[in-house]
Amino acid sequence: MPETREWGDPELEGPLAFLGGPYNNHIALRAALEDARRRGASRVFCLGDLGGFGPNPGKIYPLLDEYGVVAIAGNYDISLAERLADCGCGYTHPSDNEFAQRSYEYTSRRTTDAERRWLGSLPRAARFRRGGRRWHLCHGSPRRVNEFLWESASSDAFLARLARDAEADVVLCSHTGIPWQRTLPAGSRFVNVGAIGRPANDGRPEVWYALVPPGEETARFIPVAYDHDALAREMEAEGLPPEFIETIRSGWWTTCLEILPAKERAKGRY
């Protein structure tokens, strides 16, 4: 698996769209890609975790192709490519792991050898220069693909160290599924772009992505409405856990909650 892909082209100065994990949610992914196109995004990046949670994994790949999305690898993609026993999400609690394992086994069973090879070709990180600053795109954190960077659990000093070690001024990450951003006193910036595949535990069925206008570093978090009922029905037809389907319909997380720090946990229903 390649470590880092370096980018350099004039389109990077235009509006950029950053999408977190699609988690098999092809309906939300198409809606987000259409939204980004409508808003004039000159390039769209996906920060990994193409599979998991949602139904019918194979439907994600043609969309990435159709819209020319640049993807990097998440822990899910690495696990599938390397045929690992679990998704490697990095949960530490048994009940989190139990649900994670159900969606991983479902996704793995439906992933073809060709898809695994393609996932194995994804770089771990992407880097480019924009506005004279060094941008670094990763899935979890610049140092660990499955590191959770929660807003309330990441000190300024820690984030500044991660940016410094990665030789980056702007770091974009995902993995947690809840968007946030912060400019650090040291001048660097972190943007967690959230996820496209699952609502952000905010009680609304929309999903979120990040759009960065030309000449700026501050992300706009864009909510994307999509036919979540159609997705829920497809999940039912695939026999996916009712807990997952409830999340798609309600916007509240029902599983994999133990990893949440206090503040993020308090904002949800469960």
Add this chain to the structure above:
Amino acid sequence: MAPTAPSVPFLSLDTVWFQVAGTLCNLACRHCFISCSPTNHNHELMTRTEVRRHLEEAESLGVKDYYFTGGEPFLNRELGGILEDTLRIGPATVLTNASLITRARAAELGALERGTRYSLEVRVSLDGLTPESNDRIRGEGCFEAAVGGLRELQGAGFNPIITVTRTWSDEEDRELRARFHDFLRGIGLARPRVKVLPLFHIGREADRTRGYGAGERLTEEHVRGYDFWNLQCSTSRMVTSRGVYVCPILIDAPSALMGRSLRESLRAFPLAHGACHTCWATGASCRN
């Protein structure tokens, strides 16, 4: 001759612990791995000034989060100020037996929590779901006192993490976790959080059950191909009144004292203790 212990590399200083109450505790639990009690002065209470000095060093090293334990942290009258200093620079977790958490203290913690963008976690130790089962380990009256503290925390807006030391088998695991969840819902914690820790056969626990056997030591064979990120000693340190230790478990082991400052402590450590075997075998971490 015993084989040489393998070493855990130092990877990154992400977490700093403070033995903020030393080994002083209002309880004397029978499984305490550092034998804390009202009279154990192996490690003393830490002052706000002392903690602040280490916090400044930790911040300059890019530390991610902070933990406060003892003994019983609420025996330290400066705890509120210490948490205030900490929450300015990062997230904090306090490990308590909850018996000293009055309504006023819970309200003070609540105000601290609302005043910061970082999470303030409170972890409460409990070892059973009835006064009999809990107090057999923790001492008479401890169950009622802990439940009282939990209610105050809940009233102040906290959702504490209950920490239970594991004294049951794999087969019973699911049922016991479920029972803890039901119990917590029953006292008003609608979204129960439970963390299970393994027993460490040191300190008072070595007398209650047994100490470590000669076979419970790590060798190079155990750690071949092992991901050292899984061991907390690769990414955290414990500060006490006596200096900086490799981890929160081994503060009674003189060889685990790594230096006076955090910087001095950032090096590899030989995994020569029975407790090291427990962390490796159970995948345990003292983190949340």
